[in-house]
Amino acid sequence: MKKQLTLITDKKKAREGEVIDIKWDCPVCPDSLILTFDSGFKTDRIVVSDSGSSRIAVPKCKGKFVVRLVAGISGKKVAQEVSIRVTNYNNAGSSVRGNRLKLWREKMHAGWCVFRAQCKYWWLSQKKWQKALWIALLALWIGLLIFSIYRPSANLTSENNQTAFITEQV
Numbered sequence: 643m644k645k646q647l648t649l650i651t652d653k654k655k656a657r658e659g660e661v662i663d664i665k666w667d668c669p670v671c672p673d674s675l676i677l678t679f680d681s682g683f684k685t686d687r688i689v690v691s692d693s694g695s696s697r698i699a700v701p702k703c704k705g706k707f708v709v710r711l712v713a714g715i716s717g718k719k720v721a722q723e724v725s726i727r728v729t730n731y732n733n734a735g736s737s738v739r740g741n742r743l744k745l746w747r748e749k750m751h752a753g754w755c756v757f758r759a760q761c762k763y764w765w766l767s768q769k770k771w772q773k774a775l776w777i778a779l780l781a782l783w784i785g786l787l788i789f790s791i792y793r794p795s796a797n798l799t800s801e802n803n804q805t806a807f808i809t810e811q812v
Contacts, residue, residue: 646670647722649711655727656700656707661741662726664709667693672713675756680708688748691755696748699741703728 652663668675672692679686682704690696690711700707710723768776 646715646720647711647713649709649722649724651709651724651726653726655729657729658700658702661697661699663695663697664724665695666690666711666722668711668713670715671759672715673717674714676712678708678710678712680710682706688745688752689756690748690752691759694748694752696745697741698745700726700728702730 646668648665648667650665653660656662664677666675666677669692675690675692677688677690677696679698679701681701683702705728707726707728708723709726710721712719712721714720765773
């Protein structure tokens with residue numbers, strides 16, 4: 643049977659505040675893919691794309707830091723995890739703060755990748771007539787948007803106004 647998940651870290655032992663590299667891959671197209679970081683004090687979860695990598699500083703832990711990858715594949719949960727043994731070294735302040743922004747950016751990027759993949763899946767699941775209808779509705783919406791911005795004005799020249807006025811008096 644083909645391996646469905648791969649999760650790799652560059653270290654099996656680390657000190658608090660030390661940066662570790664994490665790589666993952668899910669060759670099958672999962673319904674969802676969540677990367678979980680468990681320090682014993684706090685658990686963080688982020689939605690990630692099918693494959694990727696991340697760098698994270700090891701937070702304050704209770705002896706071990708667990709990185710877990712959980713995928714929903716055809717209604718079944720498949721998980722892979724790696725435990726990192728952590729020794730206490732309390733110089734983690736600056737590197738943890740610096741990595742929060744990076745973690746947030748990676749989280750946003752992963753969310754965008756998941757959204758794009760879901761949109762692609764949705765589009766591929768549509769029938770031909772549904773695609774044609776969506777394209778026609780999009781074209782109509784763009785046309786109405788352009789028409790509302792560049793509305794043609796109905797300027798009548800003075801000759802046309804006089805002619806219309808004269809024809810009404812007769």
